[in-house]
Amino acid sequence: MPIDAKPSFKLLATAASGIETLVKRELQDLGYNTIVDNGKVFFNGSWDDIATTNLWLRTADRIKIVYGEFKALTFSELFDQTYALPWDKLLPVDANFPVSGKSLKSKLFSVPDCQAIVKKAIAKKLQDVYHRHNQLPETGALYPIEVAIRKNQVQISIDTTGSSLFKRGYRVDKGTAPLKxxxxxxxxxxxxxxxxxxxxxxxxxxxxxxxxxxxxxxxxPPGFNRSFxxxxxxxxxxxxxxxxxxxxxxxxxxxxxxxxxxxxxxxxxxxxxxxxxxxxxxxxxxxxxxxxxxxxxxxxxxxxxxxxxxxxxxxxxxxxxxxxxxxxxxxxxxxxxxxxxxxxxxxxxxxxxxxxxxxxxxxxxxxxxxxxxxxxxxxxx
Structure with missing residues (x-):
């Protein structure tokens, strides 16, 4: 079941350390209200805004949907709150959804375990909604998911970009140590x-x-000659x-x-x-x-x-x-x-x-x- 035609997402533009203010300026020039964190600039938007920012941002690395934020101290809490998210609104039954992760200063410090729990919770939700008792095929489009835990606060995001935004598509060849x-x-x-x-x-x-x-x-637009x-x-x-x-x-x-x-x-x-x-x-x-x-x-x-x-x-x-x-x-x-x-x-x-x-x-x-x-x-x- 797809999400609303005009959804409102919490979006995240990632950036190299030191140039977040440039990403913020670019987003504000495009008409968005922003909140800046270390290496991150948050803003809200729809499908149109995901396409627009992927196409136009010159200094960001990628655009992500922040799909869930919650506190988790145990694997059970991580599983349950991940499962509770409306995954079927965004992921079809054949979605290919690899899960990466990172954890800092948190009780759930084992990144491989956190990745496995999130993967299992999403798979269980999709199986229940789509009435699939067997393993999901994961033969469809790619939906890269990241679970990031900092001081027990969990953020689950979905990458909309793919290859980093610095890959404009025009680099036929390069020398040693090329500048991104x-x-x-x-x-x-x-x-x-x-x-x-x-x-x-x-x-x-x-x-x-x-x-x-x-x-x-x-x-x-820097993304004019590439796909996402x-x-x-x-x-x-x-x-x-x-x-x-x-x-x-x-x-x-x-x-x-x-x-x-x-x-x-x-x-x-x-x-x-x-x-x-x-x-x-x-x-x-x-x-x-x-x-x-x-x-x-x-x-x-x-x-x-x-x-x-x-x-x-x-x-x-x-x-x-x-x-x-x-x-x-x-x-x-x-x-x-x-x-x-x-x-x-x-x-x-x-x-x-x-x-x-x-x-x-x-x-x-x-x-x-x-x-x-x-x-x-x-x-x-």
Missing amino acids: ENMAAALILLTNWHSDKPFIDPFCGSGTIPIEAALIGQNT ISEKWLYFPTEIWDRVRATAEEKIDYDIQLNIYASDIDGHMIEIAKRNAEEAGVLHQITFKQQAIKDFKTNLETGTIVTNPPYGDRLNNKDDIVGIYQTMGSVFAPLTGFSKYILTSDEQFELHFGSKATRKRKLYNGAIKVDYYQYWSKKKE
Whole structure:
């Protein structure tokens, strides 16, 4: 029995630590009221909102339905309260519903046992409702379920996204240690860049930062060229996805002419970046060039530089990294009309670069703690 055609869900957008405020801003720009927690932004919405946020959020990881919240101190309580949830309103008889879990500071600390109890409770509920005495087939669409327990408070959620939102669908190839697409978008959204201003990435690698800038500049939804697991859900009206995508396409500015420049010392990476940009539909918006940082120059007087230079495992020689940062400092110094934003894990970056950042923001690039050094323009752009 499907849920109401216009249900109201408690929804959750997950995010990397440090960029929850960006996810919050994106959701508020879309018209939602939000509550922010560590790595999480909560909001309410319907099927339409699930489709909309999966399609439009640039900095989130995934969208989940918070399907149940309760306190549980025993496995019996966990089973009974999980069973009490209206699983048949969302899961058909053939639903494939794997259960993952985590537990922190709780009496129910065994994650495998908690997963097994939740799985058993959901299966029992579906068997009772659908009058099935045998094992459920689980041959249908995927409904990934997570049981998260913190201080004895249980949260059961269902993932609507599938592959993380950072997987836009345009990455044909990549280099070593590529920046995730949603992190690249976050770096851009943390700047003062506007689509009518020049944008430069002199360490573009496989092109993630300039491609994300082009998508932002064109107002192209980041999820426009990919699918989501909830599109295959039996009770999720397919016409909603069609409508949301059609509405989104009307908002894309295909005619805008952006001034985006990207370079890298590695010619092979430039070719990869071009292929990725072509797959994203923005190759015409980006000027790519093979160029070492020592040869970087521009005749532009104002603009924004956003870049992710080599650090950590991307260069084996510490002296090479220091040399790159020193070269960046000397090359960028005359560009007083540019704001510069540089991501690195090197805590001595400012020393090597030769100047102190206007502002420094702590972020996480995957499991690596990094700093985002922001040097604001000394001229009005």
